[in-house]
Each structure stands twice: as structure tokens, then as C-alpha cells.
Amino acid sequence: MLFPRPTFPRWIPAVLAGILAACSALPTAAEDSVYPVTSPAEPGRTNTISVRWKKPRDGRPVAEVTGLDPVRLATLAAQSQQPTDWRRILAVHTGPRGAVRRDLPQLAGDYSVTNGVLRFRMAFPVNHGVEYRAEFHPAEFHGGGDDTVAYDRLYLLPLASDRDRPQTAxxxxxxxxxxxxxxxxxxxxxxxxxxxxxxxxxxxxxxxxxxxxxxxxxxxxxxxxxxxxxxxxxxxxxxxxxxxxxxxxxxxxxxxxxxxxxxxxxxxxxxxxxxxxxxxxxxxxxxxxPADRQSPDPEQWVLRPPVGGARTPFEVSFGEPLDHALAERLLAVHDVADRPVDGSVSLSDSDRKWTFVPTTPWKSGVYRLKVGAALEDLAGNRMDRLFDVDLAGSAAGSTSGSAKAAPGGAVRTFEVR
Amino acid sequence: MNSPLLLSAALAVVATSGGLQAGPDTGFRTGNPGFRSISQLAFGPDGVLFAADTKSAAVVAIATDDTRPPADAQPIRIEGLQKQLSGLLGTAESDILVEDMAVNPASHRAYLAVSRGRGPDAVPALVRTGGGDKLELVSLDSVKFSKAEIPHPPADKVVGEGRRQSNPRLESITDLAFLRDQVLVAGLANEEFASTLHAIPFPFRPAADGAGIEIYHGAHGRFETRAPIRTFVPITVGNEPQIIAAYTCTPLVQLPLAGLKPGAQVRGRTVAELGNRNRPLDIISYEKDGKTWLLLANSSRGVMKVSTEGLPQAEAITQPVPDGGTKGLSFENVAGWNGVTQLDRLDKTTALVLRKPEGGLDRLESLALP
CATH class of the missing domain: 2.60.40.1220 (Immunoglobulin-like)
Known part of the structure; x- marks a missing residue:
């Protein structure tokens, strides 16, 4: 027994009312169930319990149960703070469409009682294509009696944007x-x-x-x-x-x-x-x-300076393919005052050539090509160190790399005429 | 506790000086830590959970206040873990990724880092066991937490044009451990081959110094290695804090943590060779019969139990071991522990494992330590 039996006459659930709506064509397809109950204490009065999902404002839907006996609800709220207790009264399960999984744990979320309404708010936003079913169990609420449940389903169709988008390549x-x-x-x-x-x-x-x-x-x-x-x-x-x-x-x-x-x-x-x-x-x-055991060497790169007064491309040929991501990110053009020059970068010739097109036309003068120290070739060799370290030193002959101490990177200058 | 870790043998260690400050409450505030991802978990003392957030380049310490075993503690056994998590988190089973698992030594509950979704918008979730087959979401709305940012190398820059502009560089936090008064955070970048180890004093203090220390993995023959460590466990040998790290195909390497100062070079040494053609997945240490043992899960041989006896005196293995042979610390294969991907110590006599035996469901279960 979850809660002590109530001391007042139990409300007896009556007939389960019809399902109002089941509409899968709408983005939000909901069935809900309205639940008329008669109080033995007030035979002339029929109360209606309803379970209904409310559309989320922040993507986290709320299931609301209204029409509950306020005294009983207040008593339960005062007795228990445990979500496990509320889960027996208002159970929320998920599953693929039309196949609710009662063998799985109930959905994580918060329960609250305010103004005579019992609410469950999902911990996470709704997932399109997953069904959420909120079930009110009257016997658990009343401490016994008929347990004909009232429920409401929430189902959002898979997003159209996902279906219509071209396949990823x-x-x-x-x-x-x-x-x-x-x-x-x-x-x-x-x-x-x-x-x-x-x-x-x-x-x-x-x-x-x-x-x-x-x-x-x-x-x-x-x-x-x-x-x-x-x-x-x-x-x-x-x-x-x-x-x-x-x-x-x-x-x-x-x-x-x-x-x-x-x-x-x-x-x-x-x-x-x-x-x-x-x-x-x-x-x-x-x-x-053959294995590459040479450091990238910007001194050996061939720079083709652009012409001033236009947005002509500035081309740098590495003489070997370099790491694509690093070559894209770690090379930059600075002007004579060391301000970075805005422009777009592209790599071509299987990452052997780097091309820079400035946003505004080149001005005549000296520019600098700055190369970040973390630049690597295809074998992970950097300017300042090879990927391998040969303990036997160069006498062994197998590491012929010309690794230079370049902790801050390298700089080449070029002139725009 | 950890998943395949990538440390390079040339590890840049970020160490900050300073001593231990007492108590998990220092520097904690209450609120939502605002995780963008949770990739790795590790526990410190007093129920303090360390959770790595790769996307935010941060480690968050959470005072879980989960410091006692639950009253009705039952052995943990969860069949079809991924499916169970899908029910709890309200999504499809295919949208669940279990990132890491760690046991809180104070309560013997397992905590799971879970991604809800597989795309870039995946939402991180922290879930814990409640005894038996129970799982519960740990709400992060209002927790006591403290955050340390991982020092980022400079030179981050956006590339691309217009709406395609982004910074594609990301340093993944690939493993996490707590030893004495520091959190060890291993990371690997997705561009330059820089794998780092940050040693962050706990309780966290602002402005960790970004100076690096390079650790060289002991060489086998002529060449220093920058090969990546796959998983590691901190242990104490004598009174010295150490890391035992496992590499692919499968040397175990011992790295002393003492004397890690910016600019220093630390040399690890290979203390065991466990054979080839497998990937180490996770490693833990435990005490049994008065001795310290290591338990190593790997891709092709199930689980290996390795003796640390003789570790203080162990000779470094510096010569090749032919024909996929083995050498160094003695080990045995543990029968029946198949398909283990995550391991942690549950209590003094039991391990908690996440495994998927061939043809079976993924499950979280406790097994007696061998």
C-alpha cells in the first residue's frame, strides 16, 4: 500500500469516457481520456478527472491531471515527497509509436501539486517519433477501488525537416x-x-x-x-x-x-x-x-606574391602535402603593422598549395606570412620536432629531419607591388 | 571508470603548485553546472564526483551528498542497460550512448554518463543505480559544484566562410582520475597530435597555470614514443603516486607523478608486456590477499589480472619481445569475464562491469574480484 487509506468516503470512479481524439496527421497527435467520478459523499455531483498533455513551452511537455479530490490530493502531497510514490499514481511510459514499454523504467521528470492539479514535467525535451503515455491510476490515488485508468498519449511525428533534407554524404x-x-x-x-x-x-x-x-x-x-x-x-x-x-x-x-x-x-x-x-x-x-621523417620547412616554400590594388590570390606552395586542418587554420597573413589581414583560405593540389584571397584589395608594401608552430605534415612532424625522437641521434642516419627550434612558429615576408 | 584514453607518451602535463586544502565544500556553489557534454567520470572522497565536459573544456566537481549505501542495497544487475536508459530518458534506444561509468566508493552506487542523442545537439545526462535493477536520473538543476577550466592551447581560430564559419578544433577529455589531492585529466586534440595530461589540484582554484611538462614513454630500443596511452589508473607504490598506463598491443607503463613541474621531463618505463593484437579498454586496481592487483579489460582477451608484486623493483623492458610474447609483471586471463568494456571497483571484494557478452544484451553487473 502506497498511502494510508483515506478516512473520508472514497470517490468511486465511474465509467471511462470515450477517447476524444486520435489524430496522427497533426504534428501533435493526442488522445485524451476524460474520467467522470461520483463522490459517495455527494451523490448528486459528478466530478471529471482528466489527464492531458500540455504543449511544451521549453520543449519539456507537462502532463496534467485535473478534477482530483482536492482534500485527498493535499493529504497525499503533505505525506510524500518521493517521486516513486507519485509514479504509481501518474505513470509516464515511453515507447515507439503504439508500443508503450511498461517493462522499462518510467520517464524521468518532476512531479508537483499546485491549485488542485497534479503535474508531471519531463526532464528532457520531447523526442519526435517517440510516444509518451501518461496514465492516471485511480486506485493508487484513492488507496483502493476501481483502477480503470485515464490516460493521454503524446506523439510528435518525426521532424519533416529531417525527412526532406538531402541525405548526408x-x-x-x-x-x-x-x-x-x-x-x-x-x-x-x-x-x-x-x-x-x-x-x-x-x-x-x-x-x-x-x-x-x-x-x-x-x-x-x-x-x-x-x-x-x-x-x-x-x-x-x-x-x-x-x-x-x-x-x-x-x-x-x-x-x-x-x-x-x-x-x-x-x-x-x-x-x-x-x-x-x-x-x-x-x-x-x-x-x-617512403616514411616522411623531415620537418616541414617554411624556408623552402615557394611564395607567389599577389599584385597590389586588387584581390588577387596569394599562393604558397609547400612542396609536399601538409595536414589539411592545420594548414587551413595555422597560416595567416599580417600586414607591416602586424595586423591580421582578413580573407579566405583554400587548399588545393592535394594540400600542397595554400591560397589566400583578401577581403579588400592588397595595398603595396611588405606583408608577413605567419605559420603556427603546431603545423604538421602528413606524418605528424612539426617544424620544431619530428614525431619520432631518435635516441641514437643523427649518427644513426634514419632521422634526417631538419627539425628547427621554432616554438613560436615561423614567419616569411613578401612584398606586394 | 575510464574508457580508451589517449595520452601520448609525450604528455604535456599542466601542473600547478600548491598543497591540499581540506574538505569537499571549499569553493563549491549551488546551481546548475551547465554541462554541454559529459564524457568521463571519476570519484574523489566524500561522494565528490568529477565529470569531464569536453565541449566546455572543463572538469566539474559535484558534491553528490551520496555518502552512504542505500538502506535496501541489493546487488546491481541491469539487463539491457541501453534499453532501460531509453525508457528513463524518454528517447529511442538507438539514441542512447553510455559514455562512462564510475562507482561512488562512499555509497557503492554506480554513476553513468549518458548522452541522449548521437548528434551534435545530444543532451548529457547523469544517471545512477538505485540498487538491484533500478536506475534514476540525477538532477543537475541545483547541485553543489565547483568547476575547473582546462587550459586551452592558443591559436584557436575559426575557418570557413559565411555561415560555415566554425572552429573545428576540439580537445577531447579522454580520461579522468583522482589521486590524493589532484584530478588527472587526459586529453587529445582532433587536429595537431597533442595529447595532454593536466594535473589540477583539488579543491579547484582559479587560473591554473598552462605551462607544460613533457613525459617521455620509455623507449624500446632506439626511439622515444609518442604513442597514445589507452587507459590508465593511478596507484600508490610504496608511498609514491604513480600512473599505470596501458598502450595498444599491450605494454603497461609506469609513470611517476612525483616531481611533475612545468618544464620537467618525466620518463615512464615499460613494466609488462601483455601480448599483441588487442586494445586495452579499461583498468582498475584493487587489494586482495594483502597485495595490489590490476585488472585490465581489453578487446580480444577478456580481462587480465596483473600482479604488481615486484613493481618497485621491476626492470624496465627495453628490448623487443618476439612473436607476440609476454614479459615483465606476471598476469593471468580471468575466465568468464567476456565482453567487458567498463570496469570499476564496487567494494573491497566486488567489481562492477559493463559488458556485452556475445549474442547477449548489454548489462551492468557485479562480479567477485578475482
Whole structure:
């Protein structure tokens, strides 16, 4: 028994009234049930208990029960603060449409009693496509008697915007060069819309020349390295594998072997943020070249200064592909007074070339190209340090990188005439 | 307690000097911490829960006031955890992601970080067990909390044009642990290969210093590694705080926490090689028969029980171990613990595991520590 039996004559629920509405064509489809009851104390008076979902103001709907005996309600409210008690009186379950799951926990939310109305407010906003059913149990309220429930359903159709939007596609994969170094560190997968998180590694494979999947080539992180909008995934090749001599078990070795071809495969079953599969799968074949153990060196870059008086592009050729995201973010043009110049940036030639178009025409004078220290090449080598550190020093000959101390980054100047 | 962690072997450690201040109440205020995400959980003393918010680049300490076991404590066993959570949070089962699990040592309740939704607008939720198969939402509307922001590297910049402008750089908080008076926060960026370890004194103080310390993972042969640690557990060896960290394929590395000062270099050493072709998923430590043991869940071998006996004197493994062999600290495979993805210590004799045995439902259950 949840509450002590009331000392006053119990109200006896009468006939369950008809269902007023069931309309699935409307965005809000509601059935509600009105509940006439007669008080033995006042036989001439019929009271009506009604359960009804109220449209949410902040996305969190409220189920209201009205017509309750105010004395009984006040007594219960004074007796209990526990949500578990209220849950027996006003039970809220969820489920897919038409299939309410009573075997699952009731929906989280807050119960309150004000002005003779019992309310349940969802802890979270309503999810389109999920049914919410609020049920009033009179026997639990009255402490016994008939338990013909009154209920109301809330169902919002899946958002039309989700259905009508074009399917999400895998728009770009970087790096895109035909040959990638044996010690390649990462791929970026950029999608045309937000993707769903939690399943990425099940949908990405690296195949060898025979079409067999390479064993554990990627660093699989529960977190999945997305950007905040979940349109770009960073896929790290497991550095524990690609590093030379890192692991005691060396035969695991590199995922990629020089001279061989591999295919990066993304399957179309991967679902986006609204649960729909990708527009199509993706395959890209590439060749593996020698490991890159050289630091990026801005001194070697070829700068093609623009012409003054117009918004002509300023082009920088790296001589090698660099990390797409970092090259996009870490290069900037400053004027002679060291003020950043506004403009748009693009990368081309498989991330070997960086192009900057200023928002306003170039003025004659000296400009600076500033390069952030965190810039990396495809193997994670920075200007100031290689990804690998050779304890034997350069005498061993295998790290030929020209790593320079450049903790603050690098600067190249150019002149606009 | 933790999920695959990414620390690089070259770890930038942010340490701030200063001693321990007593009590979980210091610096706490009441309100809604305003989580944008909850990715990792760890418990400190007195029911203080640390929750990492990757999207806000912050760690929030919450005084749960959950300091005693429930009166009607029953063994925790929840079949179909994801489905149960979908009912509680009012959404489809496919929209539930369990991010992390941690047991409150003060109450033996498990706390779960859950995402309601899989898209960028997913709403974080904190759920706890109520004994047996019960689950309840922890309301965050009015809690006692204290927040520490993770120092962000500079050079964040928006890219793109017009409405496509955004800053795609994000540093994920990939693991979290509490040891003595500090919260250890591991992170990994989604652009430059920078994995960091922040050691934040608790109670939190404003303006943590952003200076870094590099930790080098002991080399096997000639090369220092920047390989990523997958999961770690803080333990005390002798009286020295240490991290035991697991890497892919599967060396265990010991890193001393003492002497972490900005600018210092700390060298970890490999103390065990547990064989190849698997991914470590989670690691805990526990005491049994007067000894300290490690329990390591991994992708292909179930759970391994590792002895820490001899850890203080253990020789670093510096030579390759051929043919997928094993070396260093002794270990055994624990029979029957299949499909474990999350582990924590429930009490002195029991572990709480989240697992999905082949062909079965995902479930949260307690198992006797081996």
C-alpha cells in the first residue's frame, strides 16, 4: 500500500469516457481520456478527472491531471515527497509509436501539486517519433477501488525537416594525394551534415591489396574525435603501430607497407545525426611511399606574391602535402603593422598549395606570412620536432629531419607591388 | 571508470603548485553546472564526483551528498542497460550512448554518463543505480559544484566562410582520475597530435597555470614514443603516486607523478608486456590477499589480472619481445569475464562491469574480484 487509506468516503470512479481524439496527421497527435467520478459523499455531483498533455513551452511537455479530490490530493502531497510514490499514481511510459514499454523504467521528470492539479514535467525535451503515455491510476490515488485508468498519449511525428533534407554524404577525405607516406598519422573525413556518434569504427576499414581488412589500423577511441558540429571525424592511424620500435611486439608493425596499395572504405550504412544512412559508400585507393621523417620547412616554400590594388590570390606552395586542418587554420597573413589581414583560405593540389584571397584589395608594401608552430605534415612532424625522437641521434642516419627550434612558429615576408 | 584514453607518451602535463586544502565544500556553489557534454567520470572522497565536459573544456566537481549505501542495497544487475536508459530518458534506444561509468566508493552506487542523442545537439545526462535493477536520473538543476577550466592551447581560430564559419578544433577529455589531492585529466586534440595530461589540484582554484611538462614513454630500443596511452589508473607504490598506463598491443607503463613541474621531463618505463593484437579498454586496481592487483579489460582477451608484486623493483623492458610474447609483471586471463568494456571497483571484494557478452544484451553487473 502506497498511502494510508483515506478516512473520508472514497470517490468511486465511474465509467471511462470515450477517447476524444486520435489524430496522427497533426504534428501533435493526442488522445485524451476524460474520467467522470461520483463522490459517495455527494451523490448528486459528478466530478471529471482528466489527464492531458500540455504543449511544451521549453520543449519539456507537462502532463496534467485535473478534477482530483482536492482534500485527498493535499493529504497525499503533505505525506510524500518521493517521486516513486507519485509514479504509481501518474505513470509516464515511453515507447515507439503504439508500443508503450511498461517493462522499462518510467520517464524521468518532476512531479508537483499546485491549485488542485497534479503535474508531471519531463526532464528532457520531447523526442519526435517517440510516444509518451501518461496514465492516471485511480486506485493508487484513492488507496483502493476501481483502477480503470485515464490516460493521454503524446506523439510528435518525426521532424519533416529531417525527412526532406538531402541525405548526408561523405564530402571530402584528406589527405587526398595518390601516394601517402608509410608513417601517415591521420585521415580527416568531412561530411555534408552532422553525423551520429558512437559507431564510427564499425563503418571504416582499411583493405590491403588482396581486399582483406588490415587488423586494427586505427586508434579506436570511444570519444571519436569529431569537431563540435560533428561534420568532421579525425581518424588516427594507431601511432602505437606506425612508430618504429615503439612496441615490444614489433611484428605488429606498421599498418601501411611501402610500395603496396591500400583502399580506405567507408560503408553507406553509417548513420547521420538523424539516424539516416549515408547517401553512398566511399572507397579511395592509394599507394604507400617512403616514411616522411623531415620537418616541414617554411624556408623552402615557394611564395607567389599577389599584385597590389586588387584581390588577387596569394599562393604558397609547400612542396609536399601538409595536414589539411592545420594548414587551413595555422597560416595567416599580417600586414607591416602586424595586423591580421582578413580573407579566405583554400587548399588545393592535394594540400600542397595554400591560397589566400583578401577581403579588400592588397595595398603595396611588405606583408608577413605567419605559420603556427603546431603545423604538421602528413606524418605528424612539426617544424620544431619530428614525431619520432631518435635516441641514437643523427649518427644513426634514419632521422634526417631538419627539425628547427621554432616554438613560436615561423614567419616569411613578401612584398606586394 | 575510464574508457580508451589517449595520452601520448609525450604528455604535456599542466601542473600547478600548491598543497591540499581540506574538505569537499571549499569553493563549491549551488546551481546548475551547465554541462554541454559529459564524457568521463571519476570519484574523489566524500561522494565528490568529477565529470569531464569536453565541449566546455572543463572538469566539474559535484558534491553528490551520496555518502552512504542505500538502506535496501541489493546487488546491481541491469539487463539491457541501453534499453532501460531509453525508457528513463524518454528517447529511442538507438539514441542512447553510455559514455562512462564510475562507482561512488562512499555509497557503492554506480554513476553513468549518458548522452541522449548521437548528434551534435545530444543532451548529457547523469544517471545512477538505485540498487538491484533500478536506475534514476540525477538532477543537475541545483547541485553543489565547483568547476575547473582546462587550459586551452592558443591559436584557436575559426575557418570557413559565411555561415560555415566554425572552429573545428576540439580537445577531447579522454580520461579522468583522482589521486590524493589532484584530478588527472587526459586529453587529445582532433587536429595537431597533442595529447595532454593536466594535473589540477583539488579543491579547484582559479587560473591554473598552462605551462607544460613533457613525459617521455620509455623507449624500446632506439626511439622515444609518442604513442597514445589507452587507459590508465593511478596507484600508490610504496608511498609514491604513480600512473599505470596501458598502450595498444599491450605494454603497461609506469609513470611517476612525483616531481611533475612545468618544464620537467618525466620518463615512464615499460613494466609488462601483455601480448599483441588487442586494445586495452579499461583498468582498475584493487587489494586482495594483502597485495595490489590490476585488472585490465581489453578487446580480444577478456580481462587480465596483473600482479604488481615486484613493481618497485621491476626492470624496465627495453628490448623487443618476439612473436607476440609476454614479459615483465606476471598476469593471468580471468575466465568468464567476456565482453567487458567498463570496469570499476564496487567494494573491497566486488567489481562492477559493463559488458556485452556475445549474442547477449548489454548489462551492468557485479562480479567477485578475482
Amino acid at each position: 561523405l564530402a571530402e577525405v584528406h589527405p587526398s594525394a595518390a601516394e601517402l607516406p608509410e608513417n601517415l598519422l591521420k585521415f580527416y573525413l568531412r561530411f555534408s551534415g552532422p553525423m551520429g556518434r558512437g559507431d564510427a569504427y564499425r563503418h571504416i576499414r582499411l583493405l590491403d591489396e588482396s581486399g582483406a581488412p588490415v587488423d586494427l589500423p586505427f586508434l579506436e577511441l570511444d570519444e571519436e574525435l569529431w569537431d563540435t558540429e560533428q561534420t568532421r571525424l579525425t581518424l588516427l592511424l594507431d601511432p602505437g603501430r606506425i612508430k618504429r620500435g615503439v612496441l615490444p611486439n614489433e611484428q605488429s608493425g606498421s599498418a601501411l607497407v611501402v610500395g603496396r596499395h591500400y583502399t580506405l572504405v567507408v560503408d553507406a550504412a553509417w548513420t547521420d545525426a538523424s539516424g539516416r544512412p549515408l547517401k553512398s559508400g566511399f572507397r579511395r585507393r592509394f599507394r604507400v611511399g
